[in-house]
Amino acid sequence: xxxxxxIHPSATVGDGVTLGSDVVVGPGAVLLGPLTIGDRVWIxxxxxxxxxPEMGSRRQNVAWEGDLDHCGVEIGDDxxxxxxxxxxxxxxxxxxxxxxxxxxxxxxxAHDCLIGADVTLSAGVRVxxxxxxxxxxxxxxxxxxxxxxxxxxxSMVGMGSPVTHDLPPFAKAYGSPIRLHxxxxxxxxKLGVTPDAAAALAEAYDRGDFSLNGADADPALAEIVSWWxxxxxxxxxxxxxxx
Numbered sequence: 001x002x003x004x005x006x007i008h009p010s011a012t013v014g015d016g017v018t019l020g021s022d023v024v025v026g027p028g029a030v031l032l033g034p035l036t037i038g039d040r041v042w043i044x045x046x047x048x049x050x051x052x053p054e055m056g057s058r059r060q061n062v063a064w065e066g067d068l069d070h071c072g073v074e075i076g077d078d079x080x081x082x083x084x085x086x087x088x089x090x091x092x093x094x095x096x097x098x099x100x101x102x103x104x105x106x107x108x109x110a111h112d113c114l115i116g117a118d119v120t121l122s123a124g125v126r127v128x129x130x131x132x133x134x135x136x137x138x139x140x141x142x143x144x145x146x147x148x149x150x151x152x153x154x155s156m157v158g159m160g161s162p163v164t165h166d167l168p169p170f171a172k173a174y175g176s177p178i179r180l181h182x183x184x185x186x187x188x189x190k191l192g193v194t195p196d197a198a199a200a201l202a203e204a205y206d207r208g209d210f211s212l213n214g215a216d217a218d219p220a221l222a223e224i225v226s227w228w229x230x231x232x233x234x235x236x237x238x239x240x241x242x243x
Contacts, residue, residue, distance in 0.1 A: 002022070002039075003021050004021070005021075005023040005025065006024050006025070007025040008026055008027045008028075011025045011026065011027065011028065012030045013025070014030075014050070014064050015033050015063075016033020016035065016063075017036075017037070018037065019037050020037055020038045020077065021039045023037055023039070023041045024043060025043045026047065027045045027046070028045050028046040029043050029045065029046060029047045029048070029049075030047075030048045030049070030050075030064075031043070031050060032048075032051060032064055032089075033068050033072070035075075036073075038075055038076045038078070038099065039077045040077055041075055042079075043081050044081060044083035044084075044085070044105075045083045046083055047081050047083065048085075049075070049081070049086070050063055050073050050087070051063070051089065052088065053070065053089055053090070053112070054088065054111070058091055070090060071094050071095075072090060072094045072095070073089060073095045073096075073097075074095070074096045075097045076096075076098050076099030076101070077100070078099055078100045079097055079098075080101075081103045081107075082107070084105055084106045085105065085107040086107075088111045089111060090111055092112060093114075095109065095112060096113070096114050096115060097109070097119075098117035098118070099118070100117050101119040101120070101121070103125075104120070104125075105124075106123055106124050107123070108125070108126045109127045110129040110130075111129045111130075112129050112130045113127050113132070113133070114132045114133070115127070116133055116134045116135035116136070116137065119137045119139075120138045120139065121139050122138075122139055122140050122141045122159065123141050124141050124142040125139045125142065125144070126142075128145055129148075130147050130148045131145045131146070131148065131151070132149075132150045133145070133151045134151060134152050134153030134154065134224070134228070135154070136153055137152075137153065137154065137155050137156070138157070138184075140158050140160070140161070143157045143158070143160060143161050144161075144163065146163060146164045149165070149167075150233045152166075152171060152228050152231075153170070153228070154170040154187040154188065154224070155172070156171070156172050156173070156184045156186075156187075157174065157178075158172075158173065158174025161175060162176055163178055164178060165178060165235050165237035165238075166234065166235050166236050166237065167236075167237055168205060168210040168212070168236065169212070169225075169228055170183050170187060170188055170193075171184065172184050177237075178237050179238055180237055180238070182202070183201060183202050185198065193221060194218055194220075197220075200214070212229070
C-alpha cells in the first residue's frame with residue numbers, strides 16, 4: 001500500500017500539484033502547479049517550487065490562486081531538495097529534475113532547465129534558464145551555469161566555477177574561465193566504462209575533439225554518446241590539462 005504524503009501544516013500546496021507516494025514536505029515549503037512530484041521525494045524547509053519564470057516578457061501569474069499559466073515542473077522519484085532551494089516553472093517546456101538527484105541547500109534552478117538523473121547540485125549552485133545537465137553530474141558549491149549551456153553526462157564542475165561553455169561527458173572542469181582538467185574517473189568506473197575507452201576519451205579531449213566518434217562502441221557509453229550528439233553543443237570549453 002502506497003504511503004501518504006507527509007506535509008507540514010505550515011507548507012503551502014497549491015492547485016495543480018500532484019504528489020507521489022511517501023513524499024515529505026517540510027515547514028514553510030511552497031509548492032505551486034503545474035507540478036508533478038514522484039515517489040519518495042524529500043522537500044526541505046522553505047523550499048519553493050513552481051513560481052513563474054524570471055522573464056520580463058512573461059506575465060507573472062498568481063499560481064497560488066490557481067492561475068496555472070506556465071509549462072510546469074516535474075520532479076522524479078527519490079529526489080532530495082534541501083532547505084531554501086527554488087525551482088521555477090518552464091516557459092516553453094517542463095522544468096525537470098531527474099530521478100535520484102540531490103539539490104543541496106540554497107540551490108536555484110531556473111525556467112526550462114532539464115536536469116538528468118542522479119545529479120548532485122551542491123549548496124549554492126545556480127543554474128540559468130534553458131540549461132541542460134546530463135545524468136550523473138556533480139556541481140560543486142556555488143558553481144553557476146549560464147543560460148542555454150549544456151553539461152555532458154558524468155561531468156564534475158569545481159566549486160565556484162562559472163560554466164560559460166558547454167562541457168562534454170565525463171569532464172572535470174573548473175576555473176574562470178572554465179577549462180577541462182581531466183576525466184571524472186569515478187563515474188566512468190561506476191558505469192563500467194573500459195580503461196581503453198576512457199583513455200581514448202582523454203586523448204580525444206586533449207586534441208579538442210568532442211565528437212565522441214567511436215565511443216559508442218563501448219556499451220556503457222552508447223546511450224550517453226547518443227544523448228550528447230542530440231544536444232548539438234555549440235560552445236565547448238577548451239582544455240587546461242587532460243590527465
